Amino acid sequence: MSQPLFTLLSENEHGYSREEVDQFMARARTAYDSGRSMPLAEIREASFSLGAGGYSPAEVDAALDRLEDAFASAERDRYIAAHGEDAWYELLAERAEPLRRRLERPEGQRFREPSGDGTGYRRADVDQLAHRLEQYLDGENPMSVDEIRTVAFETASGSSAYDEAQVDAFLDRMTEIMASVG
Structure with missing residues (x-):
């Protein structure tokens, strides 16, 4: 099994589904690395099943906020490069x-x-x-x-x-x- 992206909780704690989070983060990384955008609403509305163990919700939620900021920044930079800062x-x-x-x-x-x-x-x-x-x-x-x-x-x-x-x-x-x- 690959290295976890976030802290894994013990089996007596509830965390986000590792599989669901990993899939979402992989899609986001592919979009970001390719220069494509990802709708900010999709990031903000991402939700994952809770279950025994899994990823720390606080860590994943903080990462989603950073991800939203990164995509917003990339969108801003692309728009400014094409149209100028005043147009942005x-x-x-x-x-x-x-x-x-x-x-x-x-x-x-x-x-x-x-x-x-x-x-x-x-x-x-x-x-x-x-x-x-x-x-x-x-x-x-x-x-x-x-x-x-x-x-x-x-x-x-x-x-x-x-x-x-x-x-x-x-x-x-x-x-x-x-x-x-x-």
């Missing part, structure tokens, strides 16, 4: 415009209320981050993409909450923009 920042501003419009909505109205069981992310927490992100897009608040990747919101329900799926989709798009800035 214009493209990012264009991609960020729908996000900016959502951030400019009034507090408490940026996302829909949760459906189903009525629980979601606490509005005040999300609105606080939205304010910081609006400042980031205006160049007034330096932020790290890892701040978005690791953000955690308190749970709330009804009119005190935002729909988790909609907020998560927004944060995924914001992560792509921030990772692409470099």
Whole structure:
């Protein structure tokens, strides 16, 4: 058996499937080494089965973040080489415009209320981050993409909450923009 890519956990701990992670990482390496891109959403949405033993989830998740950054950087470099740096920042501003419009909505109205069981992310927490992100897009608040990747919101329900799926989709798009800035 080949050398493991990540720390293998003991059989009494739950980790990511070694086979699934190895296959995903091999596909990513082939794409990167060949100069092809890999959709950032595919990296961010990668999921692996949990089972006894397996790879350390924390290590794999950190590697996926680095992988996303590497592909975003490669995409940026290719675009700048072909079109120039000013064109790259214009493209990012264009991609960020729908996000900016959502951030400019009034507090408490940026996302829909949760459906189903009525629980979601606490509005005040999300609105606080939205304010910081609006400042980031205006160049007034330096932020790290890892701040978005690791953000955690308190749970709330009804009119005190935002729909988790909609907020998560927004944060995924914001992560792509921030990772692409470099």
